[in-house]
Amino acid sequence: MTERVGVYVCHCGSNIAGQVDVEDLAKWAGEELEGVVVARDYKFMCSSLGQELIEEDIKNEGLTRVVVGACSPHLHEKTFRRACSNAGLNPYLCQMASLREQVSWVTTDKDLANTKARALISGAVHRVQLQEELEATEVPVNPNTLVVGAGIAGIQASLELADAGYQVYLVEREPSIGGHMAQFDKTFPTLDCAACILTPRMSDVGQHPNINLLSYSEVEEVSGYVGNFHARLRKKARYINEEDCTGCGICIEKCPKKVIDDIFEAGMGYRKAVYRPFPQAVPKFPVIDTENCIYFERGTCKACEKFCPTDAIDFEQKDTFLDIDVGNIILATGYDLFDARKIPQYGYGRLANVFTNLEFERLCNAAGPTEGKIVMRDGVTQPESVAIVHCVGSRDVRFNTHCSAVCCMAAMKFGHLVMEKTGAEVYSFYIDLRPNQKGYEEFYNRLLEEGMHFIRGRVAEVTDAARQPGEEGKLIVQAEDTLLGMQRRIPVDMVILMSGLESRSDAHDVAVKFGISCSMAGWFTERHPKLAPVATMTDGIFIAGTCQGPKDIPASVSQGAAASASVQAMITCGTVEIEPIVATIHEENCSGCRICNNLCPFNAIDFNEEKMVSVINQALCKGCGTCVAACPAQAISGAHFSNEQIFSEIEGLLFDVVSGNGSKAAEPAKDSVPA
Amino acid sequence: MNTETFEPKIVGFLCNWCSYRAADLAGTARIKYQPNVRIIRVMCSGRVDPTFVLKALALGADGVMIAGCHPGECHYLEQNYKAMRRFRMLQHTLRSFGVEEDRVRLQWASAAEGVQLAAAINDMIEKVRALGPLNWSGKYTENGEVEAAIERLAEEHAEAMEVPA
Numbered sequence: 001m002t003e004r005v006g007v008y009v010c011h012c013g014s015n016i017a018g019q020v021d022v023e024d025l026a027k028w029a030g031e032e033l034e035g036v037v038v039a040r041d042y043k044f045m046c047s048s049l050g051q052e053l054i055e056e057d058i059k060n061e062g063l064t065r066v067v068v069g070a071c072s073p074h075l076h077e078k079t080f081r082r083a084c085s086n087a088g089l090n091p092y093l094c095q096m097a098s099l100r101e102q103v104s105w106v107t108t109d110k111d112l113a114n115t116k117a118r119a120l121i122s123g124a125v126h127r128v129q130l131q132e133e134l135e136a137t138e139v140p141v142n143p144n145t146l147v148v149g150a151g152i153a154g155i156q157a158s159l160e161l162a163d164a165g166y167q168v169y170l171v172e173r174e175p176s177i178g179g180h181m182a183q184f185d186k187t188f189p190t191l192d193c194a195a196c197i198l199t200p201r202m203s204d205v206g207q208h209p210n211i212n213l214l215s216y217s218e219v220e221e222v223s224g225y226v227g228n229f230h231a232r233l234r235k236k237a238r239y240i241n242e243e244d245c246t247g248c249g250i251c252i253e254k255c256p257k258k259v260i261d262d263i264f265e266a267g268m269g270y271r272k273a274v275y276r277p278f279p280q281a282v283p284k285f286p287v288i289d290t291e292n293c294i295y296f297e298r299g300t301c302k303a304c305e306k307f308c309p310t311d312a313i314d315f316e317q318k319d320t321f322l323d324i325d326v327g328n329i330i331l332a333t334g335y336d337l338f339d340a341r342k343i344p345q346y347g348y349g350r351l352a353n354v355f356t357n358l359e360f361e362r363l364c365n366a367a368g369p370t371e372g373k374i375v376m377r378d379g380v381t382q383p384e385s386v387a388i389v390h391c392v393g394s395r396d397v398r399f400n401t402h403c404s405a406v407c408c409m410a411a412m413k414f415g416h417l418v419m420e421k422t423g424a425e426v427y428s429f430y431i432d433l434r435p436n437q438k439g440y441e442e443f444y445n446r447l448l449e450e451g452m453h454f455i456r457g458r459v460a461e462v463t464d465a466a467r468q469p470g471e472e473g474k475l476i477v478q479a480e481d482t483l484l485g486m487q488r489r490i491p492v493d494m495v496i497l498m499s500g501l502e503s504r505s506d507a508h509d510v511a512v513k514f515g516i517s518c519s520m521a522g523w524f525t526e527r528h529p530k531l532a533p534v535a536t537m538t539d540g541i542f543i544a545g546t547c548q549g550p551k552d553i554p555a556s557v558s559q560g561a562a563a564s565a566s567v568q569a570m571i572t573c574g575t576v577e578i579e580p581i582v583a584t585i586h587e588e589n590c591s592g593c594r595i596c597n598n599l600c601p602f603n604a605i606d607f608n609e610e611k612m613v614s615v616i617n618q619a620l621c622k623g624c625g626t627c628v629a630a631c632p633a634q635a636i637s638g639a640h641f642s643n644e645q646i647f648s649e650i651e652g653l654l655f656d657v658v659s660g661n662g663s664k665a666a667e668p669a670k671d672s673v674p675a
Numbered sequence: 676m677n678t679e680t681f682e683p684k685i686v687g688f689l690c691n692w693c694s695y696r697a698a699d700l701a702g703t704a705r706i707k708y709q710p711n712v713r714i715i716r717v718m719c720s721g722r723v724d725p726t727f728v729l730k731a732l733a734l735g736a737d738g739v740m741i742a743g744c745h746p747g748e749c750h751y752l753e754q755n756y757k758a759m760r761r762f763r764m765l766q767h768t769l770r771s772f773g774v775e776e777d778r779v780r781l782q783w784a785s786a787a788e789g790v791q792l793a794a795a796i797n798d799m800i801e802k803v804r805a806l807g808p809l810n811w812s813g814k815y816t817e818n819g820e821v822e823a824a825i826e827r828l829a830e831e832h833a834e835a836m837e838v839p840a
Contacts, residue, residue, distance in 0.1 A: 072699045073716070098714070101702025106793070107710040112682075116710040123713065512752065520747050537692065537750045581718065593838040599721075601752040624751035625722030629761070632836030641718060643726070650686060650731045653713040657684060657735030 003129040006038040006063040007121060008054060010045035010070035012100050019104035020117045025069070028118060033125045037061060045070050051083040058087035065128040069097040069121050090133035092580070092640060097124040119653050126652030130645045134580035139619070141227035142327035143167065143571045148219055151179020152553055153545025154332035155201050156560030157567075162210035164568055169324055170205065171233060172215045174263070176281035178202055179334055183264060185364040185372070187553060188413040189435075189443035195367065199280045206282040215283055220321070222514055223603065225619050226540030227327045227576045237317040239288035240274075244312035247284030251304035251313065252276065259292045266358040269369030274304050278367065288313075328540045328567040331524065332560060333510060335546040338393030338400065338499040345461040346389065346497055352377040353475055354462060354495045357410060364417050374421050376494055382422045383493035387477040388414055389459045390430040394500030400521065404500035405550040408434045411498050412443055415452040427453045427490050429479050437554070455490075456483045462495050501550040515602055516541050523549045534563040538622075539576070542566055581623035581640045587613045589635030596627035596636065683737040683803040687714040687796070688723045692750035693785050694742035700789030708793040709800045712740065719743065720781075721754030725765045726829065728779055732811050733825055738778040738803040742792065745783040755783075777802040778809060 007029040011017035022041040030039030038057050042050050045068055057063050066089065068080045073096040081091035097120040107113040143166050147158045150172035158168045176182070182202075184194035205211055214233055221232040240251075257273035264277040271277075273292040276284065294301035295315060305313040340348035340356050347354045353376050355363070366372035376383055388411045394404040408430065415426040433454065435444045448454070457479040466472045467489070474491035481488045503522025504510065511518040516536040517525045524543045527535040534542050544559035545551070551559075570576060585596075585605075590613040597605050597614055604620035605627060607613075616627075616636075628638040637643075651658055689695040695716050701708065717723060720743025728739045741762060743755040762781045769779055780799050784792040 072695075072702070074696065074699055098699075098702075101699045102714055103710070105702040105705050106708055108707050109710065112710040116713065119713045123715070515752065517748055517750060517752060520745075525748065591838050599754075599757060601754065622751055624719035624754050625717065626719060626751070626754045626757050629722050629724035630757070632833065632838075634833070638718075638722065641722060643724065646715065646717070646727055647730055649715050650727065650736075651734055653686060653715065654684060654731070654735045 003035050003064045004037045004062055005033075005035045005065040005067060005125055005128060006054065006057050006061065007033070007036050007040070007067045007125060008045050008050070008069065009039075009041040009099070009121070010050070010068065011041060011043045012070060012104075013043065016070070016099050016104045019107060019110060019113050020099060021110075021114055025114065025117050025121065029121050029125065033122060035065070035129050036125060038063065046076050046079050051079065051086075054080065054083045055087040058084065058089050063089070064093065065131065066094040067097065067121065067124045067128050068094065069099045069117065069124070071100040072096075072098045072102075090135075092134040093128065093131050095124045095128040095131065097121050115656065119655060122655040123649045123653035127645050127649035130642070130648050131640065134639055136577040136580050137618075138575045138577055139225075139227050141570050141574060141576050142229075142325055144169065144324070144326045145328045145330065145567050145571075146171065146219075146229070146231055146324065146326040147330045147332060149179070149332040149334055149545070149547070150177035150205070150213075150215070151332060151334045151545060151556070152181045152198065152201075153334075153556040153560040154179070154330070155205055156557045157330045157332060157544055157564040158211055159201065159204055159208065160561055160564035161567060162208045164564075165210065166568070166571055167210050167212065169212045169214060169231075169233070169326065171217050171219055172213075173218050174277065175216045175238070175275075175285075175287040176277045176283070177205060177213065177215060178278075178282070181553060182278060182280075183266070183358065183365075184361050185366070185368070186413060186417065188409040189439045191413070191416070195280065195365075202280065202282040213283060214322070216287060219513065222329070223620075224325075226538075226578070227570070228619070229326050229329055229540065231324050231326060231329075233322045233324065235320045235322060237319050238285060239290070239313065239315055239317050240285050241312045241314050241317070242283070242285050244310045245285045246310055246312075247286075248309065249276070249286070250307050250309065252286055254303045254307045256301070256303060257292055257294050259289070265369055266356070266362050268359050268362045288315075328542065328570055329514065330542045330544055330560075330563045330567065331510070331514060331516070331547055332544045332556075332563075333504055333507070333547040335501040335550065336504050338502050340392055340497045340499050342399065343392060346392065346459065347462045347464075347475070347495070348497055351462060351464055351475060351495075353383075353493060354497060356497050356499050357407070357414070358499070360414055360496045364414075364421075372421075374418060381493075383418070383424050384422075385425045385427070385490075385492040386418050386494045386496065387462075387475070387490060387492040388426065388428045388496045388498060389462070389477070390428065390498050391458065392497040392499045393502070395431060400500055400502060402500075402521065402550065403434065404498075405434075406552045407498035407500065409440055409443070409552065411496075412447045412452070414496055415447055416450065419450055419452065424493070425453065427455055427477070427492065429455050429457055429459045429477065431456070431458055437552070455479065455481050455488065457481050457488070466491075501546060504547065507547070512601075514538070514541055516543070523547070534559050534566060540570070578619065579623065581638075582618045582621040583616050583623065583625060583628050583636050583638045584618070585614055585616050586635050586637065587611065589633050590614055591633050591635070593632065595630055595632060599626050599630055681804060681808055683711050683800055683808070684735065685712045685738040685740060685796075685800060685803060686731040686736045687712045687740040687742060688717050688720070688727060689714050690720045690743040690750070690755075691716055691718045693744035693748065694720075694782070694792065696786035697742075697784040697788045697792040700786065701793045702789075704789050706789055706793045708796045711800045712796050719749070719751050719754045720758035721749075721751065723758060723761070725761060725768070726832075728765060729828065730825070732774065732778070732809060735811070737806075737809045738780070738799060740780045740782055740796070740799055742782040742784050742795075745785050748785060774809065774811075775806050777806060
């Protein structure tokens with residue numbers, strides 16, 4: 001072996017030295033391990049003096065490889081790589097052994113700790129000699145950004161990017177932007193009207209010269225990599241020509257077909273077959289719903305077309321596609337509500353006066369179907385008593401184990417609105433109350449003073465079967481009051497179920513489409529739960545709002561802003577470094593079997609029909625190495641994790657058994673050993 | 676075997692994103708586990724070529740642990756499923772070699788599961804300790820055939836997988 005290896009053992013104060021005999025370890029490495037020319041121990045390798053030690057040795061001793069036995073590489077690999085590169089050594093010729101996390105902190109027996117430390121150092125020394133020089137590649141970052149989902153988080157992200165002067169493509173699958181927030185009446189705990197604070201931001205989006213708003217559109221395909229994504233967007237046919245439409249709304253007025261609005265009005269109100277979800281919709285153009293339009297059903301009608309003053313109706317319109325190039329992507333795809341029908345004992349869908357939280361929002365909303373009057377399903381009677389059931393489908397092992405985070409506060413908001421508008425008694429059935437943000441506890445105290453009843457106990461059932469006098473004609477809510485330690489039956493006129501937040505039903509598909517990961521429950525996974533909450537493991541793709549987990553409006557807005565800031569940092573920097581840990585196919589060994597082609601989830605492997613070999617697009621390759629392991633001809637090599645390197649590391653790790661039985665194991669770099 | 680108590684040697688292949696971080700966490704949280712496992716970092720459990728496992732056993736390891744992200748949480752989307760499939764095939768092969776099932780283990784450990792990973796390592800070490808040394812390399816050495824045998828294996832494997840032109 002011709003490499004000159006330097007071994008550096010860190011004391012980490014007493015963190016490592018307290019359990020491992022570091023001096024002896026360094027001495028042993030210097031004497032016993034092949035290739036080691038310098039072996040030192042030092043108090044703190046990560047300090048500037050420790051790094052200088054390495055730099056000096058590289059220059060003076062002519063080291064060609066460096067092994068640092070210290071903490072986990074996740075902590076200081078970058079530090080020591082930088083030290084090497086400062087001294088002119090390629091940073092990928094440095095290897096760390098995790099003596100702290102894997103030895104001193106987890107081992108009780110000192111002798112065994114010493115043996116394990118030797119094994120790890122030996123593994124690293126073996127491996128590092130086969131490591132190769134690698135260069136990180138620099139690619140330019142396209143300054144345009146794609147934001148998917150135009151709820152409050154997506155709106156915030158888009159506006160901040162656009163205000164900073166960057167072009168944004170904002171894609172929303174519904175006809176209007178606004179998301180769930182547009183459906184709400186008031187926002188807790190300040191009780192300002194949701195529309196009053198949201199609609200100005202919506203029109204900002206609609207008018208912003210830097211925002212290319214694509215409503216009623218979806219992302220079809222995404223390819224590319226950080227700084228250089230390509231996306232294909234499907235603009236669904238509105239059957240209304242956006243260039244000609246003035247948004248006057250005559251078509252809506254004249255449309256003879258009325259249908260129940262399941263989406264925006266949550267089934268509480270009606271819309272026409274040509275519709276705008278709500279009056280302040282952005283953009284203002286209506287959409288023809290082909291499932292309900294009389295013309296699409298029977299081939300006659302066209303009332304809208306006859307009355308349209310600008311001839312903007314186009315029944316022949318087709319879906320169009322738009323191909324865009326962007327540097328970064330922000331996903332703000334939001335949440336779905338838990339379907340309260342899944343809990344039949346709460347009676348939703350069976351008992352008329354059981355409402356969901358979203359239905360109640362529409363009921364309360366001055367622009368809603370009852371113009372803000374809180375009435376029962378008959379449309380006239382005001383309730384005299386209302387029960388609010390918390391944690392419907394949340395904190396429930398049968399459905400979702402997570403806490404939906406917003407329902408406690410929303411329930412208090414509902415309680416306030418009911419009491420204010422109807423004077424009814426309000427009973428709130430909770431498991432725990434969690435008013436844990438700024439101003440929330442104060443709002444709870446206010447509700448206590450206003451006389452809302454809080455009963456601690458999960459509701460067992462909601463029934464209309466009267467058992468006691470006073471229960472006739474009422475809905476009876478049965479629960480164990482766990483503070484009083486007794487069963488309670490409370491007869492009420494109206495029940496509101498606080499349905500929990502769930503990930504979007506298609507969250508898994510979206511995660512696959514964008515190449516990010518999501519939890520089993522469908523929430524997108526952040527890069528780090530504390531330190532990188534809006535980045536994902538896929539560079540250039542960020543997440544914001546409730547697609548990452550249940551959260552309220554302030555938190556969603558913060559994340560939108562945070563994602564936008566992260567993207568701006570990338571754009572301002574102009575270029576991005578791509579880790580050189582990628583796989584390469586050696587054409588001469590490739591038999592063209594194509595086994596690897598389908599293994600790659602990033603579609604980085606293409607088949608070259610002419611040469612009949614597979615080819616890896618290095619820009620798309622994320623370096624997982626699955627194809628390397630799968631290639632039957634061993635024609636694929638994985639940079640920094642090659643078979644030789646790993647074989648050699650195994651051999652080093654097993655130094656005591658390999659030499660123990662006298663069989664010096666395989667010479668690593670033989671031709672016959674797989675690449 | 677001499678009279679010393681048998682300390683099994685286990686090689687662990689831990690994925691960079693979840694399991695290696697779980698090992699980091701076990702360290703940070705000072706969760707003690709037996710020192711018989713020696714860990715190799717790979718980018719993904721999908722990188723673990725079955726030959727790595729065979730090589731480790733052939734070189735003298737008494738057991739091998741492959742650890743990766745939980746299904747559905749793979750950093751590379753789904754490569755741990757590929758590790759899982761490969762592991763099943765490997766188990767089949769190892770059975771035919773007469774290697775006990777408990778010697779090679781596939782373990783899911785998320786970055787938050789330091790305690791679980793440490794417990795799994797301890798559990799595996801105990802099981803392997805109960806099985807006794809594998810001494811595969813010793814057996815080959817007696818025949819003086821370590822190298823040749825390993826090479827032959829690789830060749831046979833390559834031949835078997837050859838796709839006719």
